[in-house]
Amino acid sequence: METRTELSTIGEFGLIKLIDSKFQSINPETIKGIGDDAAIIDTAGRELVVSTDLLMEGIHFDLAYTPLKHLGYKAVAVNVSDIAAMNAIPKQITVSLGLSNRFSVEAIEELYEGIKIACDEYKVDLVGGDTSASRSGLVISITALGTAEKKNIVLRNTANTNDIICVSGDLGAAYIGLQILEREKQVFLANPDMQPQLDKDKDYVIERQLKPNARMDVIYELRDLGVIPTAMIDISDGLAAEILHLCKNSGTGAVIFEDKIPIDDQTYLMATDLNFSPMTAALNGGEDYELLFTVKQEDFETIKNMSDISFLGYMTNDVDGVKLMMKSGTLINVTSPGFEHF
Amino acid sequence: METRTELSTIGEFGLIKLIDSKFQSINPETIKGIGDDAAIIDTAGRELVVSTDLLMEGIHFDLAYTPLKHLGYKAVAVNVSDIAAMNAIPKQITVSLGLSNRFSVEAIEELYEGIKIACDEYKVDLVGGDTSASRSGLVISITALGTAEKKNIVLRNTANTNDIICVSGDLGAAYIGLQILEREKQVFLANPDMQPQLDKDKDYVIERQLKPNARMDVIYELRDLGVIPTAMIDISDGLAAEILHLCKNSGTGAVIFEDKIPIDDQTYLMATDLNFSPMTAALNGGEDYELLFTVKQEDFETIKNMSDISFLGYMTNDVDGVKLMMKSGTLINVTSPGFEHF
Numbered sequence: 001m002e003t004r005t006e007l008s009t010i011g012e013f014g015l016i017k018l019i020d021s022k023f024q025s026i027n028p029e030t031i032k033g034i035g036d037d038a039a040i041i042d043t044a045g046r047e048l049v050v051s052t053d054l055l056m057e058g059i060h061f062d063l064a065y066t067p068l069k070h071l072g073y074k075a076v077a078v079n080v081s082d083i084a085a086m087n088a089i090p091k092q093i094t095v096s097l098g099l100s101n102r103f104s105v106e107a108i109e110e111l112y113e114g115i116k117i118a119c120d121e122y123k124v125d126l127v128g129g130d131t132s133a134s135r136s137g138l139v140i141s142i143t144a145l146g147t148a149e150k151k152n153i154v155l156r157n158t159a160n161t162n163d164i165i166c167v168s169g170d171l172g173a174a175y176i177g178l179q180i181l182e183r184e185k186q187v188f189l190a191n192p193d194m195q196p197q198l199d200k201d202k203d204y205v206i207e208r209q210l211k212p213n214a215r216m217d218v219i220y221e222l223r224d225l226g227v228i229p230t231a232m233i234d235i236s237d238g239l240a241a242e243i244l245h246l247c248k249n250s251g252t253g254a255v256i257f258e259d260k261i262p263i264d265d266q267t268y269l270m271a272t273d274l275n276f277s278p279m280t281a282a283l284n285g286g287e288d289y290e291l292l293f294t295v296k297q298e299d300f301e302t303i304k305n306m307s308d309i310s311f312l313g314y315m316t317n318d319v320d321g322v323k324l325m326m327k328s329g330t331l332i333n334v335t336s337p338g339f340e341h342f
Numbered sequence: 343m344e345t346r347t348e349l350s351t352i353g354e355f356g357l358i359k360l361i362d363s364k365f366q367s368i369n370p371e372t373i374k375g376i377g378d379d380a381a382i383i384d385t386a387g388r389e390l391v392v393s394t395d396l397l398m399e400g401i402h403f404d405l406a407y408t409p410l411k412h413l414g415y416k417a418v419a420v421n422v423s424d425i426a427a428m429n430a431i432p433k434q435i436t437v438s439l440g441l442s443n444r445f446s447v448e449a450i451e452e453l454y455e456g457i458k459i460a461c462d463e464y465k466v467d468l469v470g471g472d473t474s475a476s477r478s479g480l481v482i483s484i485t486a487l488g489t490a491e492k493k494n495i496v497l498r499n500t501a502n503t504n505d506i507i508c509v510s511g512d513l514g515a516a517y518i519g520l521q522i523l524e525r526e527k528q529v530f531l532a533n534p535d536m537q538p539q540l541d542k543d544k545d546y547v548i549e550r551q552l553k554p555n556a557r558m559d560v561i562y563e564l565r566d567l568g569v570i571p572t573a574m575i576d577i578s579d580g581l582a583a584e585i586l587h588l589c590k591n592s593g594t595g596a597v598i599f600e601d602k603i604p605i606d607d608q609t610y611l612m613a614t615d616l617n618f619s620p621m622t623a624a625l626n627g628g629e630d631y632e633l634l635f636t637v638k639q640e641d642f643e644t645i646k647n648m649s650d651i652s653f654l655g656y657m658t659n660d661v662d663g664v665k666l667m668m669k670s671g672t673l674i675n676v677t678s679p680g681f682e683h684f
């Protein structure tokens with residue numbers, strides 16, 4: 001039998017000590033992490049960027065099919081993604097947890113193992129947090145801090161007409177992965193003896209849902225190439241919603257081309273299997289955490305050979321609105337149903 | 343009848359817009375607040391301090407007797423208190439909320455009104471956050487950022503033998519206030535026709551529980567006097583626990599004198615009324631949010647006339663442990679039951 005240590009046996013201070021023992025700071029800017037009233041950070045003259053996310057059990061994740069280690073990783077990655085979307089470098093995070101007593105110490109260690117893997121991968125230091133009991137589900141609140149020189153910071157509202165619209169990776173997979181996990185859960189609930197079928201032909205879309213990447217690699221590559229996007233946002237709510245954000249904030253319109261929207265083969269196959277349109281998944285499915293950004297026309301030559309970037313179209317005049325040019329040649333208006341959590 | 347607007351009618355983006363409209367930035371360091379992937383902060387060469395707190399309904403607060411406006415104020419104040427305890431100046435906060443649909447838009451506006459009052463009082467800017475649905479109770483996660491010159495930052499682990507132990511305000515009131523609120527709630531639950539009796543003779547202890555102050559006034563006064571404490575912590579878990587923290591972290595012992603521990607008259611009266619020891623409330627009751635700090639002997643002359651500071655005793659050698667000298671002359675060991683949320 002697996003060891004199960006009740007949280008009450010080590011208590012709040014025991015838990016903090018356990019967490020502290022697993023995390024060593026990497027960044028020289030992290031002067032003091034866990035262990036005082038607040039963490040101390042030296043930003044060395046750079047601008048600080050701050051982002052925060054609240055993940056609630058039953059709303060953002062379902063522990064029926066989400067391994068705690070993946071959840072820990074994802075919670076960090078989605079915050080790092082917000083820092084990346086400012087063209088900044090993530091440096092520190094704080095992690096607060098609301099825990100019910102159904103979680104053992106071992107379960108919380110699993111969660112922190114995922115957090116640690118993400119911290120190592122994105123080179124961020126865990127510098128603080130809070131732990132609390134919860135009367136109900138698991139609550140994870142993460143705040144991420146990053147730095148950038150002022151000239152490198154990229155906002156949402158600074159795209160211009162004729163800028164080229166770029167996106168990293170591929171879209172819609174995380175949403176299709178979620179649909180498969182939900183379907184398998186229903187099968188399992190209906191017949192607990194039937195094990196969920198998570199074959200290799202679904203591994204990509206499921207990993208995209210459970211363990212998304214923050215695209216820091218794109219940020220570093222753009223730096224190496226000397227290109228600063230004119231505007232940037234990360235895709236948490238689907239391509240349509242995010243492109244509308246960029247346009248609304250920048251006061252531009254846009255044209256994007258259906259045949260340029262990157263969709264992975266497995267996403268296509270699995271979407272079809274679910275009787276779901278792959279294009280709808282890409283446009284309105286959430287949680288891809290890819291970067292959507294615009295560059296000046298003159299920068300196109302420099303970035304055109306970037307390996308994992310698609311060029312979707314270009315920004316237009318405000319009055320033109322946001323349009324999708326279909327393969328058929330039809331031009332349709334892009335509107336977003338939004339991604340409302342209430 | 344009061345207006346009740348369902349949260350679903352304005353949605354997540356409507357809520358963000360509503361919040362944004364109520365908060366204007368005060369600090370020049372706040373370059374960009376709400377509205378992008380992350381907030382942008384210029385720390386102007388100072389060190390940054392970061393603290394975070396997670397407040398959960400049913401664990402940290404009971405909405406049966408906690409007005410939402412007070413709760414919003416308190417959520418900010420307890421974070422500002424952590425920044426104060428670093429001898430730093432609070433500058434920005436992020437506020438994340440998990441909300442069930444039993445909260446109307448008007449209720450959330452009440453909560454933010456309290457947050458706004460605290461932001462104005464402590465001169466902090468709301469720069470971001472996240473809003474989410476919650477399957478159960480209200481969840482409030484706040485992260486506070488502050489700045490200080492490196493030489494001004496005060497930690498927990500830097501007190502020395504013979505340093506004088508100081509505390510602001512008075513202790514135990516918040517705990518007694520909580521006991522009264524809990525008692526009145528039980529009376530009300532037993533007989534809903536009987537209205538809770540919250541007379542003027544209880545107003546101080548109840549306000550200390552529902553709307554505690556962060557003692558930034560003490561921080562500013564110490565700056566004006568040119569005194570930097572040798573160590574500091576805020577009292578969230580009772581005097582005993584916090585003095586043990588200071589001693590354990592600094593490698594010192596301490597002697598404190600019972601007759602120097604500041605307890606308000608109303609705390610005494612109400613504690614007696616509840617058959618509860620006022621001294622136990624001061625030593626082990628939580629949520630006073632006063633500042634406990636140590637200063638060098640040579641600084642005593644400078645601060646001895648500060649209006650709201652009590653001098654409890656002095657730090658001793660590690661091997662002496664932490665002792666309380668009773669009025670009777672008896673010396674007892676201070677141990678802490680701790681303040682465990684699990």
